[in-house]
Amino acid sequence: MDVKQAIEILTKKGYKTTGRRKDILAFFEQADGYRTAKDLLQFMEEKYEGISPDTVYRNLHLYAEMKILENTELNGEKHFRMKCTTHHHHHFICSSCGKTKEINVCPMEEVENKLPDYRIEDHKFEIYGLCPSC
Amino acid sequence: MDVKQAIEILTKKGYKTTGRRKDILAFFEQADGYRTAKDLLQFMEEKYEGISPDTVYRNLHLYAEMKILENTELNGEKHFRMKCTTHHHHHFICSSCGKTKEINVCPMEEVENKLPDYRIEDHKFEIYGLCPSC
DNA sequence: TATCATATCGTAATCATTACGATTTGTAAA
DNA sequence: TTTACAAATCGTAATGATTACGATATGATA
Numbered sequence: 001m002d003v004k005q006a007i008e009i010l011t012k013k014g015y016k017t018t019g020r021r022k023d024i025l026a027f028f029e030q031a032d033g034y035r036t037a038k039d040l041l042q043f044m045e046e047k048y049e050g051i052s053p054d055t056v057y058r059n060l061h062l063y064a065e066m067k068i069l070e071n072t073e074l075n076g077e078k079h080f081r082m083k084c085t086t087h088h089h090h091h092f093i094c095s096s097c098g099k100t101k102e103i104n105v106c107p108m109e110e111v112e113n114k115l116p117d118y119r120i121e122d123h124k125f126e127i128y129g130l131c132p133s134c
Numbered sequence: 135m136d137v138k139q140a141i142e143i144l145t146k147k148g149y150k151t152t153g154r155r156k157d158i159l160a161f162f163e164q165a166d167g168y169r170t171a172k173d174l175l176q177f178m179e180e181k182y183e184g185i186s187p188d189t190v191y192r193n194l195h196l197y198a199e200m201k202i203l204e205n206t207e208l209n210g211e212k213h214f215r216m217k218c219t220t221h222h223h224h225h226f227i228c229s230s231c232g233k234t235k236e237i238n239v240c241p242m243e244e245v246e247n248k249l250p251d252y253r254i255e256d257h258k259f260e261i262y263g264l265c266p267s268c
Numbered sequence: 269t270a271t272c273a274t275a276t277c278g279t280a281a282t283c284a285t286t287a288c289g290a291t292t293t294g295t296a297a298a
Numbered sequence: 299t300t301t302a303c304a305a306a307t308c309g310t311a312a313t314g315a316t317t318a319c320g321a322t323a324t325g326a327t328a
Contacts, residue, residue, distance in 0.1 A: 014274095015274085015275095016274060016275065016324085017326095018274095018324080020275085037315080038315085050277080050278085051277085052277050052279090053316075053317090054277075054278090054317075054318080054319095055276055055277080057315090057316060058275085059275095073207050092245075092252060092254075095255070101249070101252070105244050105245050105248070107241045107259075108261075111226075111239050114237065114238075115237075118226060118235070118263055118265055118266065119263045120226075120261055120262075121229070121262055121263040121264070122262040123260065123261045123262065124258060124260050124262075125241075125258070125259045126257065126258050127254055127256075128254075128255055128258075129252055129253045129255040129256065130252065130253040131252055132251040132252065148305095149306095150294050150295070150304095150306065151294075151295095152294070152306065152307085154306085171284080171285085184308080184309085185308085186308050186309065187284085187286090188285090188286075188287080188288095189306080189308080191285060191286070192306085193306095211284095212284095
């Protein structure tokens with residue numbers, strides 16, 4: 001997912017493309033990993049002095065709902081990153097810098113066979129630790 | 135993990151066995167699944183009128199730190215349950231009632247081979263959905 | 269350029285969690 | 299059993315993240 005694709009989704013669903021929305025997307029595009037709401041708020045405050053926290057959180061939720069961002073809990077805080085648009089996969093997440101590495105292992109097929117009477121709606125498979133540079 | 139084992143751990147590490155601590159453990163022993171801090175607080179207030187929220191949260195963290203409880207995020211809220219003491223495994227978690235089902239699938243060996251330069255510290259593999267009764 | 273629904277602001281409210289001094293209470297030694 | 303003391307809890311306030319909301323500003327479309 002990049003800024004261009006995200007804006008297309010917004011437009012198609014009838015949402016407006018404002019400067020703040022574009023800058024939030026740009027922040028995550030260049031972020032290369034998971035970032036907190038606070039990180040984003042600080043970034044936005046540099047350009048938009050006195051920006052309302054409401055604006056930041058509202059758009060974070062909007063983007064998560066529209067599958068433009070994905071989120072996870074890291075060190076007790078919610079973190080966000082651009083959603084991957086390629087094939088299904090999971091991530092190693094560096095708990096120090098938030099960078100991720102794609103992991104192409106998913107045991108869900110095996111698991112589904114073991115849960116015949118359950119309705120499976122979602123799953124999470126994440127590996128945490130330190131990346132080579134941290 | 136049951137109440138008896140948990141109290142042994144507390145005692146061994148020099149923590150006191152208070153009525154409140156025993157009742158918190160009893161709550162999770164009979165809970166059979168994940169419960170929120172609020173669930174626990176409500177339960178405790180029935181018996182201990184005017185109990186301080188500090189007491190509840192402090193002990194939740196103490197138990198999590200001592201590996202008596204494990205926790206996860208469910209519907210945006212932290213949930214806790216008694217820690218499993220058997221062999222390593224993962225869980226299906228019902229997002230409606232919080233009940234869990236043991237899943238004996240773990241692909242970490244395969245994953246470790248793919249991350250030679252990374253320090254792996256933890257991993258999470260959880261399946262979410264509805265259990266047969268929900 | 270005018271219109272209008274949407275987005276944002278400014279600020280306050282909410283909610284979960286944490287902090288802290290005062291008081292109470294297990295625990296272990298006398 | 300009593301005493302002594304560190305640990306636990308209370309009562310209450312502070313904190314911090316998030317959400318709410320009426321007023322105002324601003325994209326998008328005609």
